[in-house]
Structures are given as C-alpha cells and as structure tokens.
Amino acid sequence: MYLEQINQAGDIKKLKGEELTALAQEIREFLIEKISNTGGHLASNLGVVELTMALHLTFNLPEDKIVWDVGHQAYTHKLLTGRREGFDTLRKYGGMSGFPKRKESDCDAFDTGHSSTSISAGLGLVRAREILGGDNYVISVIGDGSLTGGMAYEAMNNAARLKSNFIIVLNDNNMSISENVGGMSNYLGSLRTAEGYLNLKTAVTDSLNRVPVYGEKIVSRIRKTKNGLKQLFIPGMLFENMGLTYLGPVDGHNIGQVMRALEEAKRVEGAVLLHVFTKKGKGYAPAERHPARFHGAEPFDIATGLPKNKRVKANWTDVFSTIMRKMGDRDPKVVAVTAAMEVGTGLKRFHSNFPDRFFDVGIAEEHAVTFAAGLAAAGLKPVVAIYSSFLQRAYDQILHDVCIQNMHVVFAVDRAGLVGSDGETHQGIFDLSFLSTIPNMCIMAPKNKWELSDMMKFAVNYDGPIAVRYPRGEAYDGLQEFRAPIAFGKSEVIYDEEDIVLLAVGSMVKTAEEVRHGLRERGFSCTLVNARFVKPIDKDLIRELAKDHRLFVTMEENVKCGGFGEHVLDYLNEIGSEASLLNISLPDDYIEHGNVEVLKEETGISASIILKKVMAAALGQNPER
Numbered sequence: 236m237y238l239e240q241i242n243q244a245g246d247i248k249k250l251k252g253e254e255l256t257a258l259a260q261e262i263r264e265f266l267i268e269k270i271s272n273t274g275g276h277l278a279s280n281l282g283v284v285e286l287t288m289a290l291h292l293t294f295n296l297p298e299d300k301i302v303w304d305v306g307h308q309a310y311t312h313k314l315l316t317g318r319r320e321g322f323d324t325l326r327k328y329g330g331m332s333g334f335p336k337r338k339e340s341d342c343d344a345f346d347t348g349h350s351s352t353s354i355s356a357g358l359g360l361v362r363a364r365e366i367l368g369g370d371n372y373v374i375s376v377i378g379d380g381s382l383t384g385g386m387a388y389e390a391m392n393n394a395a396r397l398k399s400n401f402i403i404v405l406n407d408n409n410m411s412i413s414e415n416v417g418g419m420s421n422y423l424g425s426l427r428t429a430e431g432y433l434n435l436k437t438a439v440t441d442s443l444n445r446v447p448v449y450g451e452k453i454v455s456r457i458r459k460t461k462n463g464l465k466q467l468f469i470p471g472m473l474f475e476n477m478g479l480t481y482l483g484p485v486d487g488h489n490i491g492q493v494m495r496a497l498e499e500a501k502r503v504e505g506a507v508l509l510h511v512f513t514k515k516g517k518g519y520a521p522a523e524r525h526p527a528r529f530h531g532a533e534p535f536d537i538a539t540g541l542p543k544n545k546r547v548k549a550n551w552t553d554v555f556s557t558i559m560r561k562m563g564d565r566d567p568k569v570v571a572v573t574a575a576m577e578v579g580t581g582l583k584r585f586h587s588n589f590p591d592r593f594f595d596v597g598i599a600e601e602h603a604v605t606f607a608a609g610l611a612a613a614g615l616k617p618v619v620a621i622y623s624s625f626l627q628r629a630y631d632q633i634l635h636d637v638c639i640q641n642m643h644v645v646f647a648v649d650r651a652g653l654v655g656s657d658g659e660t661h662q663g664i665f666d667l668s669f670l671s672t673i674p675n676m677c678i679m680a681p682k683n684k685w686e687l688s689d690m691m692k693f694a695v696n697y698d699g700p701i702a703v704r705y706p707r708g709e710a711y712d713g714l715q716e717f718r719a720p721i722a723f724g725k726s727e728v729i730y731d732e733e734d735i736v737l738l739a740v741g742s743m744v745k746t747a748e749e750v751r752h753g754l755r756e757r758g759f760s761c762t763l764v765n766a767r768f769v770k771p772i773d774k775d776l777i778r779e780l781a782k783d784h785r786l787f788v789t790m791e792e793n794v795k796c797g798g799f800g801e802h803v804l805d806y807l808n809e810i811g812s813e814a815s816l817l818n819i820s821l822p823d824d825y826i827e828h829g830n831v832e833v834l835k836e837e838t839g840i841s842a843s844i845i846l847k848k849v850m851a852a853a854l855g856q857n858p859e860r
C-alpha cells in the first residue's frame with residue numbers, strides 16, 4: 236500500500252515509476268470508497284489524480300503555492316499533504332472541508348469555493364513574491380468550466396505584463412458541471428487537434444540543446460523572446476496573443492508528460508498557461524458515463540453507482556422546475572437564464588421543452604444578470620435561476636442594470652439559507668440583506684411547496700425586479716390549507732391570537748409552527764405570521780399586531796445584519812411601538828460545513844433553542860442566557 240506511506244507533503248517523491256502508477260490506482264479506489272459513504276465532488280477529483288501527483292512531484296510544498304480554482308478538485312492534494320484520515324469526516328460538522336482551507340493545512344495556499352478566482356489570487360501571490368523577495372513557484376489550476384468566468388480573463392489580461400514566472404494549469408476535461416458552453420469551450424476543443432505541438436517543441440529544443448555552446452544559447456534566447464517557439468509553429472494562438480506563453484496540450488493522465496511540461500513551464504519568465512487534457516470521472520465507469528451526476532455526489536452504492544438514500548419527497552428545486560415548465564407552456568415570453576447550473580437549479584426540463592428560450596451563459600453570474608436585463612428591456616420575462624451565494628457576484632449588475640431601470644427580471648434564488656456540506660463559501664445566508672438594500676427590489680420567500688409555485692407565478696406577472704428565495708433540500712409540504720392568494724407586500728396570518736407573534740420568513744415558517752406548538756403547550760398565546768414579503772415588509776399588519784402583541788419574534792435563515800428582523804425592528808421604532816422584538820437569525824459570521832440540522836442547532840435557530848429563547852423573552856429574562 237503506497238498511499239499509507241504518504242503522510243506529509245513531499246512523501247510522494249520517494250516513489251518511482253510503477254509505484255506511482257500503483258499509487259494513482261490506490262488514490263482512485265480510496266476516493267471512490269470514501270465518497271460513496273460521505274458524498275462529495277467525485278468526478279472532478281477522479282479526473283485530476285495524475286495531474287495532482289505530477290504537481291506534487293514537480294514542486295515543493297508548502298513553499299511553492301498551488302491555488303485550486305473552485306477547490307472542489309483538491310481531494311488528491313489533501314491526500315498527498317497528510318490528510319488521509321480527514322476523509323472519514325469529509326464535509327461533516329467539525330470535520331475536513333471539501334475545499335482548500337488555509338486553516339486546515341499550510342499546503343493550502345488560498346481558500347476557494349466560488350469559481351474563476353485562482354488566476355487573480357495566484358497573480359497576487361506572484362506580485363507579493365516580487366515585492367517581498369522569494370523564489371517559490373506559484374501555480375493556479377483552473378478548469379475549462381471555470382475559464383468561462385469573467386474574472387479569469389481580467390486576471391490573464393493583468394498577468395500578461397508579468398516578467399517573473401507564473402504557471403497557470405488549464406485542466407480541460409471538456410465539462411463544466413454539465414456540458415461546458417460558449418466560444419472559449421469551442422476554442423479549447425479546436426486545440427485538441429494540436430496534440431503534437433508540445434512534442435514538436437520539445438524535440439526542437441532538445442536538438443538545439445545538443446548543439447554545443449550555441450545551441451543552448453539559442454534555446455535560452457528563444458525562451459526569453461516574447462512569443463518563443465510558438466510563433467514559429469502556431470501563430471495567432473489566443474493565449475499567446477494575450478501575452479501568455481501557451482504550452483501543450485498534454486495528456487493529464489500521463490504523469491511523466493505532465494512533469495516534463497511543468498519543468499518547461501518553470502523556465503518561462505512570465506505567465507505561462509499549460510493546457511492539460513483530462514477525463515472527468517476517470518477510472519470509475521458510472522462517473523465517466525455520468526460526470527454531471529457524479530460532480531457533486533450523494534452517498535452511493537459503488538457497484539451500481541446509484542444513490543444510497545432514495546428521495547421520497549420533492550425538493551424545492553423540483554417544484555421550481557415543474558412550475559417553470561408550466562409557465563413556459565403558458566407564456567411564450569418566459570425565458571430562463573442559468574450560470575452553468577442547469578441541473579442544480581432545475582432548469583433541465585425547461586431546456587428540453589423550450590431550447591430556444593433557455594440560456595446557459597457559463598459560470599458568469601454578472602453577465603447572466605445584465606443579459607437578463609437586456610432580455611427584459613426588449614419585453615421578455617427572464618427568470619434568472621442562481622444559487623444565493625453565487626448571486627453575491629452580481630450585486631452591482633442587480634443594482635445598476637436591473638433595479639435602477641426597474642427592469643422586470645425574476646430572480647429564482649435557490650440554496651437560500653444554510654446549504655450544509657459545502658460550508659462557508661456556499662451558505663446562502665446573505666441574500667435577504669444584500670438584496671433588501673436595493674431600491675425597487677421586491678423579495679419573497681415561500682413557506683411550502685405550493686407557495687413557491689404561487690410566488691413564481693406572481694413574480695412572472697409582476698412588473699419590476701423581484702426575487703423568490705428558497706432553500707436547498709426537501710420542500711415543506713405542510714400547511715397546505717393555508718393558500719391565500721399572494722398580494723403585493725402582504726403577509727399571511729396563519730394563526731391569530733395575541734401576546735406573542737412569531738413573524739417567520741420562508742423556511743422558518745415550518746420551524747415557527749413547532750415553536751408555537753411548544754409555546755401553547757406551556758400556556759402562551761401566540762400568533763403565527765408567514766411574512767411572505769421581506770421587501771416591502773407588511774407595515775399595515777405590523778402596526779395592527781403591535782396593538783395586542785407585546786413580543787415580536789422575527790425568524791429568518793439569513794444573517795442578522797441587514798436582515799428581515801432589523802427591518803421590522805426599525806419599523807416598530809418608527810411607529811413608537813412599545814412591543815419588544817426578539818430577532819432569530821444567523822450570527823454575523825461565516826458558517827462552516829456540516830449537516831443543516833446540526834448547523835441550525837449550533838447557530839441557535841433550531842425549534843428547541845428558539846422555544847427557550849422566546850420563553851425567556853416572554854418572561855422578561857435575557858433570551859441569550
């Protein structure tokens with residue numbers, strides 16, 4: 236067992252030839268076995284086993300810095316840097332993260348999770364090396380999907396002026412989560428035919444090097460020339476023309492070939508892009524056949540590849556998917572936009588039913604939003620389906636391109652709230668705050684699956700910017716009997732009593748029901764309101780409630796700062812109400828990975844903790860004790 240001999244960075248260098256081939260096989264078996272139990276990003280990781288080994292064989296960690304784009308493919312890197320044991324707790328609360336984390340290892344040079352940041356971060360490390368002094372290498376590893384994100388181009392544009400070494404490894408598996416899209420993807424595809432280039436180049440340099448004295452000088456001069464050898468053989472290369480040296484393509488599953496190319500890349504004085512071809516899911520037939528399904532896998536049976544846990548109930552995304560198909564049927568002006576998350580956001584059905592009205596723009600959230608504003612300006616009804624945490628990218632586009640012009644763009648904000656195992660970078664806990672600061676924006680959150688459909692219909696027939704936010708996971712199917720028509724800015728009173736009022740947003744209505752049950756068992760009288768709208772808040776109702784309720788309890792799966800509770804408190808102050816307010820929300824912090832129920836407990840928004848806090852507040856005690 237070679238894997239057992241790898242206990243820290245650099246240990247891999249003790250292995251040679253066939254031992255490395257055997258290690259690659261062991262790593263694959265290990266990953267398949269562990270991820271089949273914990274879940275995780277299997278296909279991307281299986282694709283980069285040899286590439287990661289070659290990087291670790293070529294460079295010295297932690298002195299040399301590898302920046303992994305997105306970071307979902309860093310499992311082999313974790314294995315090669317002494318974190319084998321961590322795989323039993325992968326993505327569990329208190330366990331090992333599924334992404335690179337500086338606090339987890341000094342071999343993790345930069346934290347990632349969102350796409351297309353690696354070249355910018357890597358360039359920052361390079362410039363810092365130039366200023367502070369140092370001779371370490373910096374390598375950014377970016378996938379072809381992540382190369383559809385605008386930041387990557389901003390960074391390459393900037394890197395073109397570099398005079399010291401900066402290696403960008405383009406891991407091209409011809410896949411994003413789904414099929415990769417767009418012109419760059421087509422361009423990379425065309426380079427597949429240029430397979431012989433690196434060999435040709437190596438052959439030329441090798442022969443020149445063999446020429447005594449002059450040969451070496453010529454090679455050295457050619458390397459230092461801006462476009463080097465490439466100019467002689469493949470003029471007009473896109474990367475070269477941008478000012479980067481292009482090397483490759485090479486077979487990313489051939490450790491020797493990748494190492495030779497990396498050695499070549501090390502010699503370049505400037506930014507160099509090494510183009511590597513890999514196969515997503517390599518070595519596990521179900522993942523090779525269905526790379527998208529095994530991109531982020533739930534625990535699965537290794538023999539069949541099928542999920543271990545059968546899903547019984549529909550999740551929120553399924554409900555969205557169904558209503559989008561129905562609305563697409565009914566209204567030819569409804570169009571759908573996704574930023575590389577066709578499957579995750581549930582737009583696959585819309586895509587197959589209305590291919591001309593479906594747009595996957597790549598991992599380009601900023602562009603997706605402004606593009607949707609353009610569609611709206613021409614009279615279409617765009618629905619932009621984006622995960623809450625990825626929508627953070629497009630704040631200015633929402634403000635500048637959609638809201639100032641009061642464009643009718645519908646934001647279907649999926650994964651809003653705690654998402655669980657992806658952790659800090661992916662928790663969708665800021666959208667209520669950042670969206671509610673923007674004038675003209677309307678924000679809604681459904682309590683159950685029927686309300687999600689009703690809200691989407693309302694949103695599509697609204698006129699202006701509007702967001703519907705809903706969480707990851709199983710859709711709540713309780714409270715079906717409460718289905719009053721949606722009216723702009725109006726909340727829904729579910730149970731009308733007095734004294735205490737629970738004012739809950741979206742997913743927290745279910746929790747509020749449990750809390751109310753507990754309160755009533757203990758003799759408290761309690762109103763339950765489904766807020767429905769976070770912007771605008773239902774001021775008329777709040778004013779009325781303030782007359783016969785002494786305690787308002789706002790409940791939301793969003794951070795406290797700038798959230799729903801603060802807006803309600805502000806209004807209670809404005810009208811001079813004497814009612815007090817208990818704000819149940821998430822702390823002003825980043826919340827790590829783990830099971831959502833565990834995270835709710837840890838952050839104080841589980842029903843049992845809320846019940847205690849409400850009782851304490853109702854009895855005039857400090858609810859935080």
Ligand SMILES: Cc1ncc(C[n+]2csc(CCOP(=O)(O)OP(=O)(O)O)c2C)c(N)n1
Binds near residue numbers: 279282349530575600
């Ligand atoms: C800003 C942002 N949008 C969307 C995602 C979701 N996402 C994670 S990985 C991925 C595809 C990445 O494709 P690629 O870079 O080619 O890596 P591969 O999985 O193919 O190795 C996407 C869309 C993200 N992490 N960040």
Ligand SMILES: CC(=O)[C@@H](O)[C@H](O)COP(=O)(O)O
Binds near residue numbers: 305307348530531707
């Ligand atoms: C790495 C990444 O950003 C995605 O793969 C993400 O993990 C998907 O999350 P869901 O599982 O919620 O679709």
Ligand SMILES: [Mg+2]
Binds near residue numbers: 379409
């Ligand atoms: Mg890819």
